[in-house]
Amino acid sequence: MSDQSNKIPQTEPRYSATFDTSTMSEIRRAAATGIYDIRGGGAKRKLPHFDDLLFLGASVSRYPLEGYREKCGTDVVLGTRFAKKPIHLKTPVTIAGMSFGALSGPAKESLGRGASAVGTSTTTGDGGMTPEERGHSTTLVYQYLPSRYGMNPDDLRKADAIEVVVGQGAKPGGGGMLLGQKITKRVAKMRCLPEGIDQRSSCRHPDWTGPDDLEIKIAELREITDWEKPIYVKVGATRPYFDVALAVKAGADVVVLDGMQGGTAATQEVFIEHVGIPILAAIRPAVQALQDMGMHRKVQLIVSGGIRNGADVAKALALGADAVAIGTAALVALGDNDPHLEEEYNKLGTTAGAYDDWHEGRDPAGITTQDPELMKRVDPVKAGRRLANYLAVMTMEAQVIARACGKSHLHNLEPEDLVALTVEASAMAKVPLAGTTWIPGVTKY
Amino acid sequence: METLTFDLDKKPLREINQFLHGDASTLNGKSIVIENPNGAHNIAVGLKADVEVTIKGHAGYYAAGMNQLAKVVVEGSVGSGVAENMMSGHVHVKGFASNAAGATANGGLLVIDGDAGLRCAIALKGADIVVGGSVGSFSAFMAQAGNLVILGDAGEGLGDSIYEARLFVRGKVKSLGADCEEKVMGPEERKILVDLLARSGHGDVDPDSFKLYGSARTLYHFHVDNAGAY
Numbered sequence: 001m002s003d004q005s006n007k008i009p010q011t012e013p014r015y016s017a018t019f020d021t022s023t024m025s026e027i028r029r030a031a032a033t034g035i036y037d038i039r040g041g042g043a044k045r046k047l048p049h050f051d052d053l054l055f056l057g058a059s060v061s062r063y064p065l066e067g068y069r070e071k072c073g074t075d076v077v078l079g080t081r082f083a084k085k086p087i088h089l090k091t092p093v094t095i096a097g098m099s100f101g102a103l104s105g106p107a108k109e110s111l112g113r114g115a116s117a118v119g120t121s122t123t124t125g126d127g128g129m130t131p132e133e134r135g136h137s138t139t140l141v142y143q144y145l146p147s148r149y150g151m152n153p154d155d156l157r158k159a160d161a162i163e164v165v166v167g168q169g170a171k172p173g174g175g176g177m178l179l180g181q182k183i184t185k186r187v188a189k190m191r192c193l194p195e196g197i198d199q200r201s202s203c204r205h206p207d208w209t210g211p212d213d214l215e216i217k218i219a220e221l222r223e224i225t226d227w228e229k230p231i232y233v234k235v236g237a238t239r240p241y242f243d244v245a246l247a248v249k250a251g252a253d254v255v256v257l258d259g260m261q262g263g264t265a266a267t268q269e270v271f272i273e274h275v276g277i278p279i280l281a282a283i284r285p286a287v288q289a290l291q292d293m294g295m296h297r298k299v300q301l302i303v304s305g306g307i308r309n310g311a312d313v314a315k316a317l318a319l320g321a322d323a324v325a326i327g328t329a330a331l332v333a334l335g336d337n338d339p340h341l342e343e344e345y346n347k348l349g350t351t352a353g354a355y356d357d358w359h360e361g362r363d364p365a366g367i368t369t370q371d372p373e374l375m376k377r378v379d380p381v382k383a384g385r386r387l388a389n390y391l392a393v394m395t396m397e398a399q400v401i402a403r404a405c406g407k408s409h410l411h412n413l414e415p416e417d418l419v420a421l422t423v424e425a426s427a428m429a430k431v432p433l434a435g436t437t438w439i440p441g442v443t444k445y
Numbered sequence: 446m447e448t449l450t451f452d453l454d455k456k457p458l459r460e461i462n463q464f465l466h467g468d469a470s471t472l473n474g475k476s477i478v479i480e481n482p483n484g485a486h487n488i489a490v491g492l493k494a495d496v497e498v499t500i501k502g503h504a505g506y507y508a509a510g511m512n513q514l515a516k517v518v519v520e521g522s523v524g525s526g527v528a529e530n531m532m533s534g535h536v537h538v539k540g541f542a543s544n545a546a547g548a549t550a551n552g553g554l555l556v557i558d559g560d561a562g563l564r565c566a567i568a569l570k571g572a573d574i575v576v577g578g579s580v581g582s583f584s585a586f587m588a589q590a591g592n593l594v595i596l597g598d599a600g601e602g603l604g605d606s607i608y609e610a611r612l613f614v615r616g617k618v619k620s621l622g623a624d625c626e627e628k629v630m631g632p633e634e635r636k637i638l639v640d641l642l643a644r645s646g647h648g649d650v651d652p653d654s655f656k657l658y659g660s661a662r663t664l665y666h667f668h669v670d671n672a673g674a675y
């Protein structure tokens with residue numbers, strides 16, 4: 001017998017599914033540094049999402065609309081409940097709250113330019129409103145946050161709507177972080193903090209604690225702005241039925257519901273990946289709360305967290321939302337994580353598409369940074385145009401689907417237009433598993 | 446000075462507040478009296494003119510919230526969040542104040558003759574607050590800038606996670622919060638205290654009977670050795 005035939009077969013090296021390479025690298029990093037991993041973005045794990053839903057489209061039993069010829073409306077009016085001056089947007093795709101501080105000035109300007117070009121709104125973030133942002137945003141929503149960094153009544157009056165932020169999908173129950181690298185002189189001055197410190201934002205509002213207090217707080221904001229502005233309440237997706245019901249009871253004009261895929265400028269990885277629920281699981285309970293209170297379409301629902309294309313927009317609206325908000329996708333449209341910067345991402349120990357150390361302020365794309373040289377890389381006119389193009393594409397894609405379903409307005413899409421590809425998505429979205437009439441928890445198989 | 450009187454029993458709060466938000470040229474120098482407040486919330490919020498408002502009784506939440514320029518006197522006690530996020534002006538509470546008095550206030554002077562509840566001066570951002578009595582627990586939590594003068598005692602966790610605000614306390618402090626420590630009162634701080642005592646009707650109080658507290662600045666950067674404090 002040859003040596004070859006005597007060789008004992010070896011088992012291939014096998015990586016653990018539980019202790020995968022990413023998990024082990026995090027254990028080594030934690031052991032070396034003694035501090036939890038902080039990063040930007042939203043949940044990266046695979047989650048039940050809009051991809052698990054399909055539209056049925058029209059056939060013999062349904063009548064489609066002619067593409068590009070027959071009208072399919074896309075506009076949305078937000079704040080019709082109490083505000084004297086509701087907001088009328090041409091597309092239901094809005095830009096989510098992102099702060100100056102987390103983002104560079106040119107990035108904020110780009111968002112304003114892009115959103116304004118297609119008739120939608122942008123939103124401020126922690127740290128207040130900059131003149132550049134107000135100047136370049138036709139419709140600007142002013143976030144009223146627990147930290148109240150940079151909050152002042154003059155800006156409140158300049159806003160087109162006010163968003164009381166209770167939480168966000170990436171970190172429901174947690175406050176923001178902005179590490180020292182990004183607390184530049186201007187950011188520090190706006191937030192009234194020492195330059196270069198690691199800033200912690202509060203997780204609770206300083207002057208109200210529960211839903212009864214929130215009702216008085218909303219009334220205060222209305223009194224200060226003479227009942228003109230729509231008042232939104234933003235919550236991270238956790239217990240959407242109860243949170244939406246309480247926000248409506250407290251007097252909200254609009255509820256913003258952010259799933260765990262929604263991004264953050266910086267927070268603990270463990271928070272992003274393990275607290276909160278996916279947006280797919282949150283929309284139906286939120287809509288149910290509105291319907292039970294007789295407030296569906298009277299109090300508008302904006303959903304966010306992983307919205308990427310017109311199909312996601314159409315699915316969110318079909319499940320009962322009035323509009324969506326995008327954050328991460330808008331940054332990608334501006335140039336975030338672009339492959340043409342691969343060499344620079346490699347120098348930071350990462351790769352284009354995976355860069356999420358936004359808190360470090362070294363973003364090669366010049367978007368999530370306060371570095372004056374890096375931020376010069378963002379041309380607000382060109383980046384704004386890219387965003388406008390992207391928003392227009394999303395809107396047209398949603399129209400394509402709506403027409404195929406025979407709907408003359410995106411808001412006419414309904415759960416009946418949808419089926420699910422997985423049992424999980426079927427149970428969460430409360431639409432039948434494809435090819436069946438089965439909705440787990442609702443109908444019998 | 447021209448005086449206008451509103452009766453909250455007869456006129457809706459919304460109309461009174463809208464009047465108070467009117468053009469500065471028509472409001473400046475005027476004196477407004479609000480009768481029968483009966484603990485209503487959001488009285489005289491969002492003022493932005495050099496006007497004097499007297500509330501004849503108790504007010505609810507957020508009295509004089511986000512005040513700019515105006516002088517508001519409450520001849521009674523107030524609920525939570527009096528003068529919250531005040532930018533400038535002067536708010537004087539002749540009675541007691543509930544929780545979060547002067548929360549996140551950026552400027553101006555808030556004077557409370559009686560006691561203040563929990564979280565007085567929470568996240569203070571530059572305003573001055575003088576409390577004639579005592580303050581509840583967790584006061585000056587995450588206070589960023591400005592001055593809090595307490596003539597009475599302070600509850601637990603005073604100045605927890607404080608940034609650069611100054612806390613002057615004449616009475617006892619039950620306990621200090623994370624990263625808050627006693628400081629030496631130098632001439633600059635003493636001058637601030639003397640001025641605030643004089644402006645709040647306590648000019649006869651000995652400034653040397655106060656202790657100064659502020660940030661130890663050990664939590665300004667995340668570090669594993671501070672994990673117990675986070």
